[in-house]
Amino acid sequence: YCDSLRHAGHTQMVNDKTGLVLDPYFSATKVRWILDNVTGAKEQAHAGELAFGTVDSYLLWQLTNGKAHKTDATNASRTLLFNIHQQCWDEELLALFDIPLTMLPEVMDSAADFGMTSSELFGGEVPICGIAGDQQAALIGQACFEEGMAKSTYGTGCFLMLNTGEKALKSNNRLLTTLAYRLNGKPTYAIEGSIFMAGATMQWIVEGLKLLENAGESEALVKDVPLDHGVFLVPSFTGLGAPYWDANARGAILGLTRDSGISTIVAAALQSVGYQTKDLQKAMEGDGLRPSILRVDGGMANNNWAMAFLANILGASVERPTLTETTSLGVAYLAGLQTGVYKSTAQLASMWKSDRRFEPTMSSEERNDLYAKWLHCIAQVRLSNSTDDESD
16 A cells, blocks of 8 residues: 555655655555454545544543543654645545544643543542653753754664654654654754664564573673674564664574574574664764664663663663653643643753763774674675565
8 A cells, every 4th residue: 555655646745745755654555454444444434433542542531531632743743644844634635634623622732721621530530631642752861952962762673762842854764753742832853763663673582582581581692692693683583773764674583504593593683672773873974863872772772782782783871761761751840830840951961870881982984994894784684585566
């Protein structure tokens, strides 16, 4: 379906309005599939009997017992249906995907009055005052409120996001232009790169290959593995995200020798996250953006070996906060701003505390050599899985 839209010449229009690329990763293409393939869905949608929303909208609907069908601007910006410049659902996009406006939730600020929980749930009504997409919430939790500040979240996937302030900068390197947050009706924008496999790669190491009992064992296992061990794991199990956006790419382990063991493969898995972050860094540099410090969070950020390698391959300082679960912290901050617990984003920024800062120790020659080998592996994976109708 996405290929048909690309071939019909809609790529530029969609990107200009939404900041996104035409990819099954985003909502509208999946909604269209449901309307086309689920019996009765299309008829219900056009009759006003079917609602759509991202997961926050569904949770809000359930928490308010069906009284609130709302979302915030950051979640709306991930649907392929929201005009990030005009801050509204876009008629041309709705027509392109043939999705009725009546399905969609009301778009609010990230800190707003979204409604009250049903009294049956918690013994009384509780106000719901903060909603944000997971990566935007992490950006807020990391207190990246100034233009040029960046964070990278390492959960199931990896998401590098850089605050661009009031400017919705258009990337020439296949990164996404998105909303960082919207407060008091004022949108703040960001450039984002999305990687599909970070923690999910380690999950595969544990559950798929059964090389470890749990991901926490990895740091001790790889501590003596040299960084230039020669093995590369490209975890494109569901394709490659930014900046490649290649849905046809598949995973591979390259460079294996008779001497390669479990520790080498696990090290390659951890390093793959650093290499993919480097891909995003290079894409941002191509757009004239380079943060001097990268704030990291998420489960994998607790792995010191992985974070040390990240600083080395990026050639930049990597800073980890005392609290790495910044996504939940970010929405708590939003609720606090709405209810007056916090007075300003400046107050939130003053509360941020560093746990550890990782500095690069690798020479630029070694860094460039390792990254060149990674790019060679990426090229091999994409070539071996190419199809005639690829967009690249």
